[in-house]
Amino acid sequence: MVSEVKKNTVVTLKYTVTDSDGGVVDEGVEPLSYLHGGYEEIFPKLEDALQGKKVNESIRVKLEPADAYGEYDASLVLEEPREEFPEDIEVGSEVEGAAEGGDDEDFIIYRITDIDDEKVVLDGNHPLAGSALVFSCTVTAIREASPEEIKQGQVLEADEEKDG
Template identity: 65%
Template sequence: MNLQVAKNTVITLDYHVTNPDGEVVDEGRDPIIYLHGGYDDIFPKIEEALQGKTIGESVQVKLQPDEAFGEYDPELVQIEPRKDFPKELQVGMQFEGGPEDGGDDDFVIYRVTDIADDKVVLDGNHPLAGSALVFTCTVTAIRAASAEEVEHGHVHDADEDGETCH
């Protein structure tokens, strides 16, 4: 019996991502393994395109920025005093920060995009925010999800016991 991509199956995808001009944005060195069926493990439009596919089948999905990593938000760029950061600061380093208004669950990963004499520029946008992206995915494995995976809404690693589940 040939398994199909369906709700509550665990899907392994080989993938790569390009921009609309065909330049590679993410060569997909590691496969994506996700729980299919509306668990927000993968972009909804890709999940939709994969529904009903079998092993070896491929899809190509173009996502607009709002379907992928969101529009670029200039308000997520902050300039902070250099003295607030460790000595060995480099462009590309990442810091976790809370929102200015103190909401408790919206942590943002800020990337250092520039270091001037006494200022550091932090950008909380995803590096691909504002970009349209083309995902090419090939289904390489399908298996039924365990009851525990369905209950938790995500895939468990083979070596993960239920205790360490986040």
């Protein structure tokens, strides 16, 4: 049995995320499991704070925009002609588009933020870009990662269900 969070362990967290004013961003209804050790499944600053923690230990980490979803980038906001979109689009819908200056394989998910008769406004920023976030969590379980999880660099669902 694993006693602390270390490289190549699967860590399960009960968590909540709030903005800097205390407004709830994510209630953490479902526990979060991730592969610890630099696999980029959670934010690095959060992973660093969890290193060495044991089951039932809690942390609270403030993530500045650069530590989370990045600064808001106005260049990722585009206006496109309305006629280029289907009739049934709605504000909040997501569309995939080519990244500006990228090759054919670089895609960005854009959220539709405004629609009028002439144009559609698309925002390629993550909805939480530019936001400072406070991540509060408690370690609820720690287990050794399977060789397949380590190879793939992520928690595998079948293993997660098997171990509870």
